[in-house]
Amino acid sequence: MKIYLKIWRQKNYSEPGFFEDFCLDEVSSDLSLLEALDLLNERLTRESRRPISFDSDCREGICGTCGFLINGRPHGGFEGLTTCQVYLRKFKNEDTLVLEPFRGGPFRIITDLVVDRSKFDEIITAGGYISASVGQAPEANSILVPKEIAEEAFDAAACIGCGACVAACPNGSAMLFTSAKIYHLNKLPQGRPEAKKRASRMISKMIESGFGACSLHGECETVCPKKISLKVINFALREARR
């Protein structure tokens, strides 16, 4: 198949960016979009041109490293898929794909399609952990967790921190990400002792970091590849208020 690409090129944060056009001819529809970009990069390298920078690691939808806008939608807007799971067969022959970096909140463009998501790490550092005294590991079954609580916590823990929620939010809010972390820790008995402190610290850090406040637009839930529900936000706000 033949695919036209319009890709955001930007050398670094301080230089202005622009769209550059490329064409990939006779590529298999069984290639993933990232594999197609790999092919394009091989070509650019052979021609001594600057390859396109983009993030990826696991390429299986697990790590949350990949992510950019495909035709204006984070990860292309395909239900339950990360950018690395998007295959060319999702598009029609001779389609044009516009690829842009995630923009929103304090995500700064590092280069091309790569943005700095380190503010997420700062939010985690503010409370996304459980304090435990050193010593011997406790017996695994000494704190029993009801099945439904374990499952709810696990659903929220599926958040891979890709940043699609921020990119989709008109306020540039990271509330879905922050709340998913609060939810999965606060739901579990091991997380209860620090629950209130965790919620208020992480939400304050999110705002301090430059992300917008949440007004429950719900765009984040729609684009989340792990289908994290808006209910985590209500829960986190309740916890912080308490």
Ligand code: FES
């Ligand atoms: S590269 Fe790991 S989720 Fe896409």
